[in-house]
Amino acid sequence: MTVSLILNDRPQRLECSPGENLKAALGRAGLVSLREGCDGEGSCGLCAVLLDGRLVNSCMILAPEAEGRKITSIEHFNKDPVLRTIQRALIDASCVQCGYCTPAVALAIRELLARSTQPSDAQIADALSGTLCRCTGYKQFFEAVHLASARLSDPGYKAPTGDEFKPDLRHVGKDREKVDAQMLAQGERAFVEDRLPQDVCWLKVLGSPIAHGWIKSIYTAEAEAVPGVVAIVSHLNTPRTLYTSAGQGFPEPSPYDQPMFPRKVRHVGDRVAAVLAESPEIAEEALKKIKVEYEIVEPVVSIAQAKTEGAPIVHSGDISYASGEKPEGISVQGDGRDDGVVYQFSLHADPHRNLAASASGGIGDIEKGLKEADLVLERSYRANRVQCTPMEPHVVLAKVESGRLVLHASTQVPWHVRRIVARAVGISENKIRVIKERVGGGFGAKQDLVVEDLAGYLAWTARKPVYFRLSREEEFIASRTRHPMDIKVTLGAKRDGRLTAIKMELDADTGPYGQHCLTVPMNAISKSLPLMICNNAGFQVRAWYTNLSPAGAYQGYGAPQGSFALQTALAELAAALGIDQLELIEKNRVDSGTTIEILKSLGEGREGAPVTLGRCGLGDMIARGRENFGWHSPKPEAPGSDWRIGRGAVIIQQGSGLPGLDAANAELRLLSDGTLLMLSGGADLGTGLDTVTAKTAAEILGLDLEDVSVISGDTDITPFDKGAYASSGTFFSGGAALRAAEDLRRKVFAAAAILLGEKPENLRIEYKGMVVGKKGRISLAEIGHKSVQGDGHSELTGFGGFKTEHAAFPYGAHFVQVAVNERTGEVKVQRYHAYQDCGTPINPALAKGQIYGAVLKSIGHSLYEEMLYDKQGICLNPRFLDYKIPMATEMPEDLYVELMPVEDEVGPFGAKSVSEISMNGAAPAIAIAIHDAVGVWMREWPFTPERILKALGSLD
């Protein structure tokens, strides 16, 4: 049928079917800005348009309903000065991170400002209440609205300058526009979904309906007969090569325990078969016609069950080792039926007992330390499974061009994707190109290959362009989740609070496959234990296979779970000793010059080594927090007679990449007009990494940011980079960019020295783009121009490689105030203060945005986010309807971030990492505050009202 409407002020006729939703019809009409994050559930708001001026979800409206209506989308910005002002405000307030939600947010603000020119924060929260954003924590959206409002009423309005650092530098330490912000705010083509060719084929997977069982037979003939089906694959006709989906450096500390399709399914949603078809509808129709017979095996649905003698075995194939000796005393002979498991080196595993990996270590003598203690405290803590929920699910477009496989990927690890896809498909790396598109949220989930291997294989074998995007439900159950952990903490202390022993015993649930099975649990230890100095400290870590959804990397990478356990235990210890919690921390924490001995037993995939800290800013952060947060000030009045106010504080840490394991590279070219092209291997997943590398180049070569263009994460064009994980972006990729810029500067000086007749050591760079010596000056443009002439000195290119043995730890102190309702168990986070050291903040507002986002995510994890399963291993809440993530309305009224830089000796311009560390504070701080409010210790998160009432004894 035909629908006539006004689209962005132009009459338009849309051809649509009666049941087609408006989003799809508008997409066919050429709008690219309408995104999708909830599969038409209406809970994400990313497909929003203005319908007769009102913000609505276009996925929840039938296209015929738009007859005669006026529709406005973000594409209308060039004719709508208000919309343009809003976009500019969003950019200037540093709101644009991954950008997947930005057009929807802009429209929500457009509707708001139409009805209220100077809205209150409550009105802003309400206006944004229908738009999910997982990156920003919403805080800066509020600032953007106020900025847009001020500019609309006074076009000459000047916004106050944000915090600035490094006064000797032009760009570094100052807020500059994120290099991709404008493109994303205008809803331009930027994501994988925007790259589909006309002849694209759609890939859909038949996921297992059972959590554990053998595939006895698969019948596909009827499905193959569906017109438009291109190929159907399963374990019967795909390679049996084993690999890991973990995007880690080779050799990975993760077992190779999955082929493309398993013979035995190990979780609900595991791959059984896949259909490639000419349309998604055909693919779905064919999926329904595939008949599968299963032999059901009892599923393993908890850590406790996995550990039990005689429990069902998740992996029962042959166990082998690519290098090193096999550990003694473990079973390696498989049942002859299951696929095998190959370890690249020993992870002290015993898969036939469901043990995927283990490790232990320590310093001193824990038993002696416990004997010396005046008080020994032993507590157990539990962190449950949560979902990363990037708004853009895992997605890839794979195609064959000129005999090579090209992957347009939404990934954090382009080079690891290339290497692992090469192994999975059975071709060499030179035959593969990976192009990282803009990533609509990664958060660790996109460190793993969830879609690229299969799409790559089908594109290569069927010679068709293949589009593979997970549904939201698949994203929940079949992508990657945070490892659930049970952590027992034993502390020994003297009466004055001095620690004599710390022991952490950790059991983690890696799910059906072992990606990150050792490193995530180890990180729970290595980013919590080293905060406390104790001569007798030790740990034991065990990761268990279960039949629940796969675990993997998630922002924080285990550190939030470890931090929750240890920081809460320390607070419990302080309470038991009658000591102020912060005083106990002060007595035992790391400080400037401390040698952290425990790190020698906490190497990641290799031997560790003790680290002696340079300057540590923790003391300043705690002091600043005490004062500014008002740690000792009287508590405010509770919001009602049932409510109690409580406060908590914690110290946190993270790392900055993996010293000695990872590497990054960058190349910087001087173009003929004196501008620069940065070729960075770094994978910007919305964090602003491309802006960091651009700033680095502009700073060193004395240019403006507009003079630098960045191409990043393209395995054909840009040099190798380990990828965006382990908080390595600014430190490693930024470090490589700095070295490339310094290399180019050296070459520029060499060229200029000849042109000016000066010694290179007498030359310096002056803004803007001038090389100045004692005798004269010459512009970069002139040098660049001469470099490409026949009589010139050849194109000038700087190259920088970054690797280091230096460990750069960012630290932080988080303070929280909560209100707890004793009758209902509800918790409101009223105030949250984060005092953090990220070394030199390269772009302060973007750094703060990272912290706001991580804090709000971790508040969600602390209060209500939890994947729930039944006894058969079926996830009960694989959608946003029943898995709630924080919205603008959940933001604490007082969410405050203060950057307190302590420059690093090695990081670019003194920078360290910023994002992941901010995930580590909320859970323990809120648990401690709940105790302060109502006197109960919450040892399992999330702290749901039901759990709190049970802890209070109000509920059986």
Add this chain to the structure above:
Amino acid sequence: MVHAYYRPETLEEAQMLLEREKDARLLAGGSYLLSPQFRDIPMSAIAVSGLLPHSIERREESLLIGAGVRFQDLADSALIPEALKHAALGMANRNVRNRATVGGNIGADRSCSSLLPFFFAAEAVYHRAGLNPISAELWREKPSGIITAVELALPEGRAFAYGKYSRSACDLALIGCAVRADLGSGRLDNLRIALGGLSAHVKRFPGLEALLEGKAVPPRAELEAMAASCFSPIDDLRGSAAFKRRRAAVLVADLVGSLKEQCA
């Protein structure tokens, strides 16, 4: 899955289509009918939002709310009692409130409904196209006809309260509760209590109403215990039966208590 779309010119035509098409459904805002749970259910959509009244009319002792009124308009209207505004604002978020209609919420008849607890407690009367008005509860038992408006009696001295429990601010109502009473005597006269989230549909609790009818508001703990004894929810992913029972009882006690405050 909508396979046919009709845009009738009149409500009579809509009624005729409803009777003629086996799988016909009335489509108002679409917030429920176009949700994923219906994606595989074939249906013919009969678009009625353009035919339903969008007005809110204050009469002497009553209020007439058009079935086509959207939630956000309800929340923004100066004519609407605060408790009903509160209920309307309980619907998900602004994007959905801009689209969802009063009629659609009634037709969806969900246990998590934002409006039905209020309508049940208020003993609302539904006006129907070509049929006599019918009480909200009776219509729920035997839905018939196209609802065009909701009439609420608002005599002098009548007080309402609404509250919900949800996991986060923009969540659906895991428990939604509305109470009503006439407070002229200082006691709870004509008390009505309706809750959603404790069973498959929103319903009133006449047993609890009877326990409290004509009495002064009892102490909170006593009221909570009385309420809890009347509820029999089930365990599900949204909470255990024990938790839901307690949470609902707290809600009832708080809302009935707030009626007392309105009286004061």
